[in-house]
Amino acid sequence: MSEVTPVRLIMFTSEDCVYCPPVESIVKEVVGSGMQDLVHVLTIDVDDDPEAEKQYNINALPTLVIDDETVLEGGMDDDSVREILWSTLLNKAVTSEEAVEVTKSSLLALTINAMGSLNGTRQLRTAVGDFTHIGIFQLNLLSLYSLDPLIPHLLYKAGQQLGLYGMMHHVLTLLNPKLGQTPRRDLKFKHLAYSLELYFSDRETLPTMLAESAQVVGITNQMIKLRVNDMASASLRVNVGEPMCGFFAGQLAGVTQAIMGTPSNCVETMCMANGSEYCLFVIRTGMDLKERSLPPLEDKIERATRRQNFYEVIHETTELINDSLLMRKIQRPEIGDFMHISVFQPIIISLKLLDRFSSIILYSGGRELGVFGPGKPLLYRLVQQAGIDVPMQLEEGVHLLHQYMTHPTTMLYRDQGLIRLAMKDYNTFVLEIEENASVAGLNTSNIGATFCDFLAGFFAGRLHILIGLDPIVQETQCQGMGAPFCTFEISVSEEDYFD
């Protein structure tokens, strides 16, 4: 996606503007978080350039103009500025036509694979099977959520893409053929509601095990209230403090828009991850509907507090996931705690296709989980057995990481297949992974990027514990791009070694 035309952001300031410096530093922060190649920033001092001031009709300072659209006039609190920037820039990034085309074809390929696997005609992972433990999914979501309060918005966007361009509307029609047959708008909407019930309850046609069941609990001509039980993303029953199913809310909005042809949105008003007995999605559609805006950030817990909260949740979660893995107590008694990898794959892929800076988010999320996530007792046990002191050399660390990844306890998640360790040169080690859940069966060489940034980040985090340094972990080949396996090169920069 390197040929995407950069977005033009102009910031109007002046020397005596008191509100300008804080806004400017947020612009730098947001653009600097990996969007440098996508956003071209220009600062204009109105005292130096009265022509531009007139041309853009500047009434207040600072003013931010993104691609000729004024998005901010005058000073505002930091979080609101951040919110405006992120949402505008993300929207710009995803509406680039090229990105949409690639998204469509990749998601299509993905769904065809998934359907083949679900109806039993094709197995995507011959060694470990096509179902993976929901614990890994929950941990991935939690570590992504912990990074920034805007991640839920990003996931919503990614889900919306999937709903719009993926195959979900075909699946819904497959489950309820009447949906495709009626031209009458009001009837179509009713059939959509019924299809959604089937989508989350189905055990025959495409049993993804995404949720246990669903019921429509309210419906008008423009609104559906859908109750979903034991959703994979939220069935932990740990109170996270916010809903965790934003991706699926986005997907419901996208698919409603694809089917009804009018702007649609969806808000998860109750969530099992937020203390409720079930998840409740309110879907709305209609010409007069505005794009769903972000939840106000002022109401959110402060960033640091929120992050701390997520660490605690991840900690609490660990125990519950272990209970499920060891069959002491499973989370979803009706359907069990494994779900089809096709539930997970489009999240990574649509995030990745949304924009290249999502690589950074995924890597950071993985690293968080590597440093703070479960499995550390096992890791320390392996260290003890090896009789090596922490911090250790990279070579020893990588060997232990390999042992950890191939340990029967880790394998219970069924997240990866065969894992091999090799050496490239004296300072570079290579981990090769077959059948990684997030990409197995996928082959979208046309996006020209690897997919497994989260796993790369996870390795970096786990190694950080062992070697006390931040190693460089780079995925050089990915099964998602048609390679026979994912290849991760691991090294430590020379400087770090001698510091």
Ligand SMILES: [Zn+2]
């Ligand atoms: Zn939920």
Ligand SMILES: [Zn+2]
């Ligand atoms: Zn990969």
